[in-house]
Amino acid sequence: MTHIQFTLNFDDLKEKILESSLDDILKSTMVLILNEYMKQEQSDYLNAQSYERSAERRDYRNGYYEREFLMNIGNVPLRVPRTRSGEFHTTAFEKYERSDQSFLLALVEMVVNGVSTRKVTNVVQQLCGESVSKSFVSSLTDKLDPVVEEWADRSLGDIYYPYVFVDAMYIKVREHERVVSKAVYIATAIGEDGKRHVLGFNVDHEENYEAWKDFLSRLTKRGLQAPKMVISDAHEGLRKAIQRVFVGTSWQRCTVHFKRNVLDAMPKKGMQEAKSDFKRIYDAASQSEARNLKDAFIKKYEDNPKLEKAIKTLENGFEDTIQYLAEPHIRHKFIRSTNSLERLNQEVRRRERVIRIFPNNQSAFRLIGSILMDYDVAEQKKKVLYK
Structure with missing residues (x-):
């Protein structure tokens, strides 16, 4: 059985991934794969590669014609190769139409959730059949990885980021025939351009x-x-690292986490008034107002033994939770918690649940990086958070 092997121009794909949405990435990948498949199919038909002199040549190339091909992700423009005799006909469209839905789903997995060579094999085989070489299948993931790596290593010196958010989530990765837990560190920011x-x-x-x-x-x-x-x-290790790496930077403890800690230290029943008084502290518009509300809360409930633990928790962490109040009021709701980053973590988690266990670190890097790239592109298209 003939083995079809071909290479793709991943510089074109890289440009699309860095600058476009997920739909554009899918369309670009489809165009690259289908165009290259048709070119190689033509070479096999001719018994000669481009510019190759061969006594066994059966015909000659005669340029291309443009064709719009309708897919579930929309119309994609393709360049269909021709021969002088006009007898060559590509089978790419027929192969795609036979497995429209399943191929599209598999392609999404390859581009965003590409985890292993086995899964990518399923993707390409649905397009090209069993005759596709294993080396080509491996090259797809090998060449997609640098796209994510280049984005992950890009320069951050172009603009200033006054507010940085950091958090970690855990995933499962197969390592040395064992399944281990790995931490995924993610950093986001609001730049001086007012965008995430x-x-x-x-x-x-x-x-x-x-x-x-x-x-x-x-x-x-x-x-x-x-x-x-x-x-x-x-997290103690994170807080210490922030102080070490960013000298002179304020640390804002997430108010959502902290309020939950204080409320959890209160009895479950009969504390509605105390809980309302506590929450009112974080409705303050300035640090001085927040401190006054905190002092009033402690004075009101300091003789209640049931609130001793909650008051101690409040006193120990309070100052770290009101640093955001020193910034302009219009920015307060955006910088007082890690909610925006946790929502992003949830999106990563939603995709990660499909995988369950990553076969290796690189597959986790590829998936999470693809999701974060797509999120970053989408955020740049949104309006500014504040001016």
């Missing part, structure tokens, strides 16, 4: 001080200037 940005990410063994320090240091090496404020949860 994804700064970077990394997959590491566990969430600790050294790993966080290494992650944040990589961001600075890529050009990230010390921000005015870093917003995160109260």
